[in-house]
Amino acid sequence: MHLEHLYIETERLILRPHILEDVQASYEMNLDVRVSRYTGDGGVVPRETIERRIVEDVLGDYQKYGYGRQAVVWKATGQFIGFAGLKYLEDLQEIDLGYRLCYDFWGKGIATEAANACLEMGFNHLKLPRVIGMVLPENKTSVRVLEKLGFLFENCIEEDGMTVEVYGKQAPQNG
Template sequence: MKVILQTERTYLREFLPSDAEFFYSLNLDPEVIRYTGDAPFANIAEAEAFIEAYDQYRVNGYGRWAVCSKDDDSFMGFCGLKYHPDEDLTEVGFRFYRELWNQGFATETAKACIKLGFEEFNLAAIYAHADRENHGSIRVLEKCGLSFVKPIEYDGHMANLYRLLKEDYDAN
C-alpha cells in the first residue's frame, strides 16, 4: 500500500482493487453523485474494472487517492488531483460518504492535495469545477483559497471554474 500523504485525521493512498466495494457503495448514493455527472457503477465488478484501468498515477504522477481514517483504516471517500488534457489544467476534487459531510474532511484533504500539487509537482495553478448549486463544495474550495474565475458548462451542467495560482498560494 502506497501512502501519498497524511493529514491530522486521514491518510491518502493509491486505489487498491479491494476498494471496489467502497467505490460502488459511494457512487450508489444519489446525493453523493448529484453534481458530478457520474452514473453509479452497475455492480462491484464495474467499480473494480474502473480501479484496474485507473492509470493517472503512472501517466501524470498524481491522481485521485483513497482517503482513509487514521483511527480505523476505513475508506472514507477520495480526494486528489486530476489532469484534464483537453483543458490543460489540473483540478482538485473530492467525494466522501454522505455521513462524513460537514466534518471538515473535504477541506482537510483538499488543502493537503493542493499543497502537494504546488510543492511536490510544481504546478503553476490548481483549478476546480463546481456545479453552481453545489454550495458545500463551493465552500470547501473557497476555504482552500480557490477563487471564482468564470461560469462554464461542465459535464452538461452549468458550473463555476475556480483557481488558485501558485504565487497566491506562496503568498499565504
C-alpha cells in the same frame, strides 16, 4: 513510477493511492444519491463503471502523470471513506482538484483537510503552477470547500449539457 508523494498523513486521515480493493467501498459510496447528486459523472453507476474508473482512469493517471485521485482513509479505523486528489484534464489542459466522501463523514471538515493536503503536495512537491476546481453551481457545499481552500471563481463552462463553474488557485509565491 515513484508514488511516495501520494501517501499523505493528516491529523485524522491517510491519503494513499487507490487499490483494487477500494472498488467495492467506492461503489457503495456512490450508491448513495446524496453523494452522487452533483458529481457530474453520471450519478449512481454500475460496479463495473467504478472498477473501470479506478483501474483504468485512476491507476492510469498515476502511471501517465505521477498523480491522480487518492483514496481517503479514516485513520482511527482504517476504513475507506472516499477520495480526494488531483487529476489532469486533457481537454482543458488543467489540473483539477476533486473530492467525494461517504455521507456519514460529511460536515466534519474532512474534505477541506484532505483537499488541502493534496493541494500542498501539488504545489510543493509537483511544483504545479495552478490547480482548478469544477463544481455545479447548486453544489453549495463543494463551492464552500473551494472557497475555504482559497480558490477564486473564474468562469462558467458547458460540459455534457451542464453549466459548470470553474474556480482557480495559483501556486503560492515562494511556495
